[in-house]
Amino acid sequence: MSGEHPTPSEAVLRVQRGDATESKLVEYRVPVEPGMVVLDAIHWIQAHRAPDLAVRWNCKAAKCGSCSAEVNGRPALMCKSRMDHFKPDAPIEVRPMKTFPIIKDLVTDVSWNYEVNKRIAPFQPRAGAEWRWKQSDVDRAQEFRKCIECFLCQDVCHVLRQHEMKHQFAGPRFFVRIAGLEMHPIDAGDRIGHLRDHAGLGLCNITKCCSDVCPEGIHITDNAIIPLKERVVDRHYDPLRWVWDRIRGVPAAGA
Amino acid sequence: MEKYETREHDVLVVGAGGAGLRAAIEASAQGASVGLVTKSLLGKAHTVMAEGGIAAALGHVDTQDGWETHFQDTMKGGSFLNHWRMAQIHAQEAPDRVRELEQWGALFDRTPDGRILQRAFGGHKWKRLAHVGDRTGLEMIRTLQDRGVHQGLEVYMECTLTKLFVVGGRIAGALGYWRESGRFVVFRAKSIVLATGGIGKSYSITSNSWEYTGDGQALAYEAGAELIDMEFVQFHPTGMVWPPGVQGILVTEGVRGEGGILRNSAGERFMWKYLPENRRHEYAESEDEARRWLEASVAGKQTDARRPPELSTRDNVARAIYTENREGRGTPHGGAFLDISYLPAERVKRKLPSMYHQFLELADVDITKQAMEVGPTTHYMMGGIRVDPDTAASNVPGLYAAGEAAAGLHGANRLGGNSLSDLLVFGRRAGAAAAAYATSITATLHIADDEIEAETRDLLAPFGRSGGESPFEVHRALQVLMQAQVGIFRTASDLEAAVEALAGLNARAARVAVEGSRLFNPGWHLVRDLRNMLMVSEAIARSAALRRESRGAHSRLDYPNLDPASSEFNTCIVREHGAMKLTTLPLAPMPADLKALFEAKSPVAQS
Numbered sequence: 001m002s003g004e005h006p007t008p009s010e011a012v013l014r015v016q017r018g019d020a021t022e023s024k025l026v027e028y029r030v031p032v033e034p035g036m037v038v039l040d041a042i043h044w045i046q047a048h049r050a051p052d053l054a055v056r057w058n059c060k061a062a063k064c065g066s067c068s069a070e071v072n073g074r075p076a077l078m079c080k081s082r083m084d085h086f087k088p089d090a091p092i093e094v095r096p097m098k099t100f101p102i103i104k105d106l107v108t109d110v111s112w113n114y115e116v117n118k119r120i121a122p123f124q125p126r127a128g129a130e131w132r133w134k135q136s137d138v139d140r141a142q143e144f145r146k147c148i149e150c151f152l153c154q155d156v157c158h159v160l161r162q163h164e165m166k167h168q169f170a171g172p173r174f175f176v177r178i179a180g181l182e183m184h185p186i187d188a189g190d191r192i193g194h195l196r197d198h199a200g201l202g203l204c205n206i207t208k209c210c211s212d213v214c215p216e217g218i219h220i221t222d223n224a225i226i227p228l229k230e231r232v233v234d235r236h237y238d239p240l241r242w243v244w245d246r247i248r249g250v251p252a253a254g255a
Numbered sequence: 256m257e258k259y260e261t262r263e264h265d266v267l268v269v270g271a272g273g274a275g276l277r278a279a280i281e282a283s284a285q286g287a288s289v290g291l292v293t294k295s296l297l298g299k300a301h302t303v304m305a306e307g308g309i310a311a312a313l314g315h316v317d318t319q320d321g322w323e324t325h326f327q328d329t330m331k332g333g334s335f336l337n338h339w340r341m342a343q344i345h346a347q348e349a350p351d352r353v354r355e356l357e358q359w360g361a362l363f364d365r366t367p368d369g370r371i372l373q374r375a376f377g378g379h380k381w382k383r384l385a386h387v388g389d390r391t392g393l394e395m396i397r398t399l400q401d402r403g404v405h406q407g408l409e410v411y412m413e414c415t416l417t418k419l420f421v422v423g424g425r426i427a428g429a430l431g432y433w434r435e436s437g438r439f440v441v442f443r444a445k446s447i448v449l450a451t452g453g454i455g456k457s458y459s460i461t462s463n464s465w466e467y468t469g470d471g472q473a474l475a476y477e478a479g480a481e482l483i484d485m486e487f488v489q490f491h492p493t494g495m496v497w498p499p500g501v502q503g504i505l506v507t508e509g510v511r512g513e514g515g516i517l518r519n520s521a522g523e524r525f526m527w528k529y530l531p532e533n534r535r536h537e538y539a540e541s542e543d544e545a546r547r548w549l550e551a552s553v554a555g556k557q558t559d560a561r562r563p564p565e566l567s568t569r570d571n572v573a574r575a576i577y578t579e580n581r582e583g584r585g586t587p588h589g590g591a592f593l594d595i596s597y598l599p600a601e602r603v604k605r606k607l608p609s610m611y612h613q614f615l616e617l618a619d620v621d622i623t624k625q626a627m628e629v630g631p632t633t634h635y636m637m638g639g640i641r642v643d644p645d646t647a648a649s650n651v652p653g654l655y656a657a658g659e660a661a662a663g664l665h666g667a668n669r670l671g672g673n674s675l676s677d678l679l680v681f682g683r684r685a686g687a688a689a690a691a692y693a694t695s696i697t698a699t700l701h702i703a704d705d706e707i708e709a710e711t712r713d714l715l716a717p718f719g720r721s722g723g724e725s726p727f728e729v730h731r732a733l734q735v736l737m738q739a740q741v742g743i744f745r746t747a748s749d750l751e752a753a754v755e756a757l758a759g760l761n762a763r764a765a766r767v768a769v770e771g772s773r774l775f776n777p778g779w780h781l782v783r784d785l786r787n788m789l790m791v792s793e794a795i796a797r798s799a800a801l802r803r804e805s806r807g808a809h810s811r812l813d814y815p816n817l818d819p820a821s822s823e824f825n826t827c828i829v830r831e832h833g834a835m836k837l838t839t840l841p842l843a844p845m846p847a848d849l850k851a852l853f854e855a856k857s858p859v860a861q862s
Contacts, residue, residue: 051852055777057537058300059303062616064303105775123359131358135364138363145394145397149298184360
């Protein structure tokens with residue numbers, strides 16, 4: 001049993017404590033056992049030092065996406081952050097996700113994400129479709145459906161993190177969700193206009209930070225965002241299609 | 256008294272896992288105004304951790320399958336304590352519920368001819384589990400979540416309910432607090448569906464999340480509902496046992512369904528020894544036959560070979576691993592080896608991607624090259640709120656229950672894959688019946704202020720105490736007690752001692768103190784959860800003491816055999832004059848046409 005470093009008997013955690021009005025890093029010394037993850041250390045602090053330490057978690061197996069935080073400055077699931085992957089003699093710093101308003105300690109207000117989701121047109125099967133398809137037809141969409149909604153991609157995305165453009169940008173999580181719907185073998189919904197005009201797909205300049213932090217290894221940029229960008233371009237910026245649409249009397253895009 | 260918010264709905268659904276979401280979608284589709292309350296964020300409920308699949312007799316892989324066999328398997332798996340009518344409805348309706356989920360956007364794995372693929376699981380005679388790799392629960396909850404948000408439900412996230420109000424013998428509403436702010440909220444409702452899940456956090460080794468504190472069972476009990484079969488707690492045979500930080504985390508039964516072999520420290524494939532005599536004929540009798548079964552399974556072909564012994568029921572496999580350890584043939588960390596590394600690595604990664612990553616990242620084990628080390632973990636509660644099989648109604652008018660919080664479908668032991676189908680079948684029925692009941696009522700009932708005030712005062716009391724213990728300490732003591740004395744193997748003396756110790760823990764819990772403010776305070780939240788866990792634990796221990804036999808998940812060292820007289824009743828807990836009263840209820844007699852399904856056939860015909 002070993003990670004990158006041998007398991008020391010004790011670790012120091014510096015955990016952000018506080019609410020929207022004020023917060024600071026508080027240091028805790030925590031006994032360490034083999035295979036321990038940062039979430040275990042947070043639970044030890046809760047049980048022995050600070051029972052009011054606020055943290056979200058559910059499955060502890062990287063399946064529910066509840067325990068997102070920033071560990072040593074990197075957005076990560078605490079249940080997947082092995083203690084023995086950090087330098088044994090340096091404190092481990094644990095902060096809440098920066099992109100969302102803080103509620104208390106490591107818990108942030110992620111309700112905005114749920115509002116964004118409601119505006120996405122739901123699954124709509126093609127009329128008369130046969131409910132049979134090959135495994136290869138679903139493999140592509142299943143990649144996107146692995147998303148556990150940890151919102152780490154939303155946290156790291158600079159459009160949301162630095163530029164705070166939540167009002168006009170849905171963020172990588174919801175491009176993944178839309179890609180999952182668009183690539184469903186028999187979905188007939190149309191989300192291309194929404195992607196351009198409301199979800200702000202054009203604001204993404206494909207830096208791939210979102211793909212880097214995804215705990216499910218979804219190729220968010222390459223497999224979801226770029227193909228969706230291509231669909232938007234095909235629909236709205238293809239000059240031949242533009243002329244053809246005008247001839248057929250289709251209203252201009254975004255109207 | 257401080258001010259509180261009030262919300263009003265026809266139907267209030269408590270719990271947003273598979274059962275709660277399906278109930279809320281149905282009630283809303285029937286035209287009711289629906290509020291859906293969840294302790295966590297939406298989409299995080301335990302259903303996301305269900306991995307291996309959803310049981311439904313679609314007959315896509317094994318064409319012989321049908322609802323009758325699913326019904327038989329479920330009754331046999333539950334050792335015939337199941338309510339026959341629930342098992343019948345479940346087996347008959349599960350295929351439609353799976354197809355419906357697909358029509359709402361779920362993407363299941365496919366057969367070569369393009370239909371929903373099905374895999375093998377313990378106790379199921381045929382390959383019956385529709386699945387999506389090993390993340391079936393996530394697919395299910397996401398599909399329901401996305402369906403629900405377009406259905407006009409009002410979702411109240413991170414809200415804990417602590418009391419149900421009953422006025423004139425009928426449900427009137429509930430009180431709770433927002434976890435974020437600690438402020439109180441009263442929900443006025445004509446009917447309530449409890450879909451709060453299980454009780455696993457009463458044990459120290461568990462696959463369950465912090466939410467599994469028996470809230471629904473305790474809320475219902477305090478409102479006057481009957482709880483049945485509380486002695487039947489399922490210990491899933493395969494949880495992770497090493498390293499300590501991951502102990503208890505689930506290893507899907509899909510590993511065994513895909514060919515995983517269990518061995519002890521001597522390398523012996525021990526499950527052959529533990530097959531129950533009366534069902535031995537259903538399993539392969541040699542390594543060769545088990546291998547032929549697997550080869551056919553991998554190729555998607557039918558075969559005469561019978562399934563491997565690892566696909567025995569969960570209660571049986573859990574006891575086998577436990578016994579191997581007790582007799583000195585366990586692994587270094589007290590479990591068994593589960594090996595699937597003999598299959599091609601690509602197949603393992605494709606069929607069990609989450610397991611591959613889980614072991615690689617949390618335990619440094621590459622399951623395509625090495626065996627996993629696994630052992631029993633507290634997983635599922637078969638007992639719970641007694642409900643009417645057709646409507647999911649409890650004995651309290653206006654109160655309904657579905658999913659793990661309800662009882663009756665699974666009897667003494669649940670078959671893998673039957674919980675996801677349970678959630679959909681009875682979630683839908685509960686939602687429909689709760690909506691119908693709500694429409695039959697003209698107005699919500701008035702809840703007296705002093706009842707609300709008494710509850711809020713009680714909730715805030717731990718803040719004012721000084722010098723009390725931390726609730727985390729009492730919780731830890733409860734988990735150790737339940738694991739040691741009300742675990743896989745039970746005895747009269749252990750159970751009696753446990754009941755006595757629980758009284759002591761109740762007294763300690765009544766004196767715990769809370770630090771900090773009401774803002775998102777897990778210590779404070781645990782105080783109420785603890786009260787629920789203590790109530791449920793007492794119900795488990797008392798019911799277990801009454802059942803003097805070994806049946807399904809309930810194993811008594813002092814009564815190792817089935818007792819024919821105990822085949823006739825369910826245990827029943829009800830609150831009377833503030834105290835826990837334990838009785839028995841006779842089983843509902845099975846109609847002749849269903850009974851005929853079990854009439855003796857030759858072993859050959861059954862295999």
